[in-house]
Amino acid sequence: MVIDIAISVILFLMSIAVLVTIHVCLAWRASERGGFDIDTTTVVVERSGSRRPNMSLDDIRKLPSFDYQVEEETGKVIPMDCAVCLENFKLGEICRLLPNCSHSFHAACIDSWLSKTAVCPVCRTNANLANIGEQSTNPSEVGVELV
Structure with missing residues (x-):
């Protein structure tokens, strides 16, 4: 029983490590392509052509x-x-x-x-x-x- 719990915890921690690694790799690839600036905390996405002008x-x-x-x-x-x-x-x-x-x-x-x-x-x-x-x-x- 203790062995089953230990194996479950190890598998859980390994899956978290894999997810973090994938996230870091994707973020690095996107920054290399110029997809976004990692230094900014706010990401603003503008849809081209969808913004309506303001009124005077x-x-x-x-x-x-x-x-x-x-x-x-x-x-x-x-x-x-x-x-x-x-x-x-x-x-x-x-x-x-x-x-x-x-x-x-x-x-x-x-x-x-x-x-x-x-x-x-x-x-x-x-x-x-x-x-x-x-x-x-x-x-x-x-x-x-x-x-």
Whole structure:
């Protein structure tokens, strides 16, 4: 019984040594090919051609904004969240509507988001007003009251 345990422990340690050796060999080969820099602790992978451009502050300010109004359905208050900060909308807060997909967010949250990437954080639809095409830009048609 003791011999069986000793053999199991030895085999376990040998398998760990083999895995560590394989890992070191693969890392060395990748660094020799220039696949990554071993000295860095953060690896950033960018997909070529998939990054969407950001929006200018002027374009962001052209997006419709509105004061949040609590919607009541059958006597119940339905809380809505901002998908950027994950906080509930509160009565009277300034929100912004993305006309291409009709998603709403806190104005400050979505402004910050769009200054980095011009896509909706919920559905990834392009948020640029120039890409609306045939869609309506009339906010009253999507049920919001503009400021």
